[in-house]
Amino acid sequence: SSELTQDPAVSVALGQTVRITCQGDSLRSYYASWYQQKPGQAPVLVIYGKNNRPSGIPDRFSGSSSGNTASLTITGAQAEDEADYYCNSRDSSGNLFGGGTKLTVL
Amino acid sequence: EVQLVESGGGLVQPGGSLRLSCAASGFTFSSYEMNWVRQAPGKGLEWVSYISSSGSTIYYADSVKGRFTISRDNAKNSLYLQMNSLRAEDTAVYYCARTIQPDVWGKGTTVTVSS
Numbered sequence: 001s002s003e004l005t006q007d008p009a010v011s012v013a014l015g016q017t018v019r020i021t022c023q024g025d026s027l028r029s030y031y032a033s034w035y036q037q038k039p040g041q042a043p044v045l046v047i048y049g050k051n052n053r054p055s056g057i058p059d060r061f062s063g064s065s066s067g068n069t070a071s072l073t074i075t076g077a078q079a080e081d082e083a084d085y086y087c088n089s090r091d092s093s094g095n096l097f098g099g100g101t102k103l104t105v106l
Numbered sequence: 107e108v109q110l111v112e113s114g115g116g117l118v119q120p121g122g123s124l125r126l127s128c129a130a131s132g133f134t135f136s137s138y139e140m141n142w143v144r145q146a147p148g149k150g151l152e153w154v155s156y157i158s159s160s161g162s163t164i165y166y167a168d169s170v171k172g173r174f175t176i177s178r179d180n181a182k183n184s185l186y187l188q189m190n191s192l193r194a195e196d197t198a199v200y201y202c203a204r205t206i207q208p209d210v211w212g213k214g215t216t217v218t219v220s221s
Contacts, residue, residue: 033207035151042201042211043151054209086151088207094165095141095153095206 002026002091004098011104012077020072020101022087030090032070034063037084037100046085047072077105108132108210110202115215122192126215128185128202136180139206142187144198145214152198155187156206170196192219 004024012018022032031050035043045054047063060075070089074081082105087098114126126142142154155176156165164176175188185202199214 035208037151042213043208044211045209048207048209084150088151088153090206094156094167097143097151097153100150 002096004032004087004089004096006085006087006098006101008099009102009104011106012074013106014079015076017073017075018077018103020074020085020087020103022070022072022089022098023068024089024096024098025068026089026091026096027065027068027070031065032063033088034061034070034072035086035088036081037086043086074103077103079105081105108204110204110210110212112200112202112212112215115200115217117218117220118192119221120193120219122219123188123190124192124217126187126189126200126202126217128187128212130183130185130202130204133204133210135178135183138204140178140185141203141206141208142176142185143201143203143208143211144196144217145201146195146198149198154200157185189217192217194219 034047036046037043046057046061051063062073064071084100086100089096109131111129118124141156157176173191177186197219201214202212204210
């Protein structure tokens, strides 16, 4: 079955730029969505489609895609961006989530 | 305000059954696909099941196929998940989520499968 692969953990210095990646065959056919989840809270959509942000999501969050890899970029990371990030994609028989990336802001 | 509120979670013995509900408000429920997504303690998100807006198309993750049944009642703005033959590994927070790649999530309901 299909799967989406993410690095388990990434760190970034405060104010710097970080890229979180997601790899999977389904990404050749479908755009990824990206979710931020903080402890004890439900996930929040931060990026969807080609590179769209829901209302209320800061413009330091952006998305891109190439081949079988989707990326979430945070430009000028803030302390409040420390969280788990999950990618998501449709596939032929439903839906997939990546394993998640824990982002630490130093 | 767009809102999804899950209910029906609890403690159940292995082999038992539970029915989760999700009440939708603030949007035209009958126009949207819906999903159930779960998260085991300390683990990542796992997609469980999908249902189209009319209920005519349904998908399940392999891990729950044959044991779980998703359904909806558009007249009641409600989504359901009937869970049978529950196992310890089904222990998780279960989220109701709108659209195939979810844009709105409920706060979740906790299911614990233990003797």
